[in-house]
Amino acid sequence: MNLDWTPADLAFRDEVRGFLTAELTQEMRTATAKMTSVYAPVALSLAWQAKLHARGWAAPDWPQEAGGTGWSPVQRYIFTRELTEAGAPPLSPMGIGMCGPVLIGYGTAEQQAHWLPRMLNGDDLWCQGYSETESGSDLASLRMKAVRVSAPAADGGDHFVCTGHKLWTTHGHEANMIFCLVRTAQLAKPQQGITFLLIDMTAPGVSVRPILSLSGEHIQNYITFDEVRVPAANVVGAVDDGWTVAKYLMEFERGGSLYSPSMRTRVARLHRFLAAEGAGTNGMTRRLSLIIADIEALDAFELQSMSSLSLGGAPGVKASMLKVLGTELSQRLTELELEGAGPYASAWQPHLTTPGGDVPGFDPPGDNSGVGSSYTAKAMPKYLNDRAGSIYAGSNEIQRGILWQNLERSAR
């Protein structure tokens, strides 16, 4: 396998670099470098998305006819890597990264024409309503109810009346749209009778309550739905067969992004920090070397996975592997970052970092002073926030279960 970039690849890389030099502001770069979670503040993401969209680059993974770029896997890889290394803020993943591919795969022509452009230009901000209090890993047990009601067109037409709740909803307090899994029937298997429904968060009957993370940030939410009326036209895929749609979306949730470029950037920062401070023991250097080797291996696997995506496939079982490898490697890195920051990591000073959302109850000092640097200030919140990596998008234990089942199937 030849891993050298071709002259055309290098020309493309230079085009991306030119765009970044022109469009990515220093303010954006600085804010991204100080991010404490995997989410940039929504306003920052949307500002960056607007610049990408103006260039036609907001959704490189979509088919070209839907608003994608038509790039090869290598180009998409180069693009992601250049953006990450330059410090561009990540986009909120639930719209372009998750709901978009589902609408492209399962939506009607009308749904695609309506929702996809609004997703690209940031008119709609999406969140994901899968989990409930008793339904996380055992997602098929979900209970949020949707009852179909027939109505004349003059009265808004056929609709569903939805009652129940969703939990852990990332960006639920900022999004105006949510894609939900709802129970439309009780059938023989729990996976049957689930429907994938698009719900307007501003509809009467929707209430949002905050959940604060260990690091104090408000990113997740608890959402209740009290007889919320949703047009039947908002069903994606077939009624009662939402499980098929849900599983397809989860492949993009787990395997649609690259983990290695941002970890390379973090390793380089940690390395610079340790060298500048004369910090770091031999043990740390050895562990950092092992992490670097694992990032290289993950990098090659991600490129391979992206290559099969470009042939029109979904991430498939590779999504589970990537999720486990990427999140656990990231957690190992946060441990070293925390160790490198030493006692500076223990001061709580969110004003020196870029939290993924508001930090309620924190009263920042009037100036930018603090203990240590913004690099050391983010070590603890990043560490705490990253614990969730092995839980969200389906816990890593569940991913290992999927991998095992897949192995058993292929051995038969």
Ligand SMILES: Cc1cc2nc3c(=O)[nH]c(=O)nc-3n(C[C@H](O)[C@H](O)[C@H](O)COP(=O)(O)OP(=O)(O)OC[C@H]3O[C@@H](n4cnc5c(N)ncnc54)[C@H](O)[C@@H]3O)c2cc1C
């Ligand atoms: C930061 C964060 C953001 C999130 N964002 C969203 C969001 O935007 N939208 C959304 O819908 N959900 C979201 N989630 C929810 C997430 O998908 C669930 O937390 C996850 O699926 C685990 O479910 P649970 O929390 O109910 O844990 P449980 O399912 O109760 O699991 C508890 C523990 O038991 C283990 N376990 C359970 N079943 C098995 C099994 N069969 N085999 C082996 N081990 C098992 C799990 O691995 C876990 O360690 C988010 C979660 C977090 C932490």
